[in-house]
Amino acid sequence: xxxxxxxxEEDAREKMVKVWVLRGVNKGILTTKYPKTAPTYAEIPDxxxxxxxxxxxxxxxxxxxxxxGAIVAEKEKTNAGNVDLGKCIYxxxxxxxxxxxRSSQGSTKTNLSIDASAALQARFSAxxxxxxxxxxxxxxxxxxxxxxxxxxxxxxVGSCNACNLEVLNLSxxxxxxxxxxxxxxxxxxxxxxLVVVGALNxxxxxxxxxxxxxxxxxxxxxxxxxxxxxxxVFQTTESFASPVGEAIPVDVEVPGCPPSPxxxxxxxxxxMGKLKLHDSSLDEVxxxxxxx
Numbered sequence: 001x002x003x004x005x006x007x008x009e010e011d012a013r014e015k016m017v018k019v020w021v022l023r024g025v026n027k028g029i030l031t032t033k034y035p036k037t038a039p040t041y042a043e044i045p046d047x048x049x050x051x052x053x054x055x056x057x058x059x060x061x062x063x064x065x066x067x068x069g070a071i072v073a074e075k076e077k078t079n080a081g082n083v084d085l086g087k088c089i090y091x092x093x094x095x096x097x098x099x100x101x102r103s104s105q106g107s108t109k110t111n112l113s114i115d116a117s118a119a120l121q122a123r124f125s126a127x128x129x130x131x132x133x134x135x136x137x138x139x140x141x142x143x144x145x146x147x148x149x150x151x152x153x154x155x156x157v158g159s160c161n162a163c164n165l166e167v168l169n170l171s172x173x174x175x176x177x178x179x180x181x182x183x184x185x186x187x188x189x190x191x192x193x194l195v196v197v198g199a200l201n202x203x204x205x206x207x208x209x210x211x212x213x214x215x216x217x218x219x220x221x222x223x224x225x226x227x228x229x230x231x232x233v234f235q236t237t238e239s240f241a242s243p244v245g246e247a248i249p250v251d252v253e254v255p256g257c258p259p260s261p262x263x264x265x266x267x268x269x270x271x272m273g274k275l276k277l278h279d280s281s282l283d284e285v286x287x288x289x290x291x292x
Contacts, residue, residue, distance in 0.1 A: 198228060
């Protein structure tokens with residue numbers, strides 16, 4: 001049966017279309033300017049900021065409070081230690097021990113500010129960081145292959161779906177992944193890189209390995225979120241197999257729980273060779289000349 005639409009309804013629909021078109025024209029292009037410019041505070045919510053020690057931080061208390069063992073205090077010292085962001089779930093419980101999670105435009109609970117760019121914490125994997133100098137040369141060879149286009153295959157090995165949604169958000173008009181030459185693919189045979197989310201479940205180990213083997217060389221693996229990097233909150237559960245890096249070779253890690261789309265985008269660009277991590281600390285990022 002065909003439903004007839006009256007003249008008034010047709011006019012209302014036509015008017016609505018015109019309103020949306022005009023609104024789009026008036027607002028202009030709203031796609032993020034990252035990576036040409038630093039991310040904005042709106043793009044890096046406080047939940048995405050890493051724990052930042054302050055002068056009042058008690059590392060021993062932080063180590064006791066941390067649910068995933070991300071905070072490790074130096075022996076018998078309250079004012080020194082390390083934070084492994086690969087284990088950190090950004091729960092902010094360590095605020096009780098004096099760590100700061102707030103940006104300069106966020107809460108003023110503590111007296112320190114964190115710049116939005118501090119949340120960009122993509123890094124080479126532990127396997128790569130401990131390798132000899134040859135691995136950077138190998139990366140440069142891969143970067144040549146991925147210079148114009150980079151096809152990624154997303155695989156979930158046991159996630160809560162939070163990281164999946166953040167990765168898939170990159171395809172919406174605001175982030176517009178394609179403008180940077182990055183595309184999603186559903187076939188491992190068409191992929192350049194495997195993007196892994198979730199805590200590796202024992203039932204998924206062989207699936208992950210087979211998928212990795214099906215991707216043609218040269219290829220990369222990017223672990224997104226605390227779960228594939230370390231197991232996150234699932235590292236002590238019975239079904240957890242191991243960090244993804246123990247099952248297949250991981251190249252780049254993007255810490256977070258979940259990381260924001262901008263943080264994931266940074267990791268993809270590092271893997272692609274369009275953003276370079278500087279010096280041996282591998283902490284800061286500078287823009288590759290390809291972005292102008």
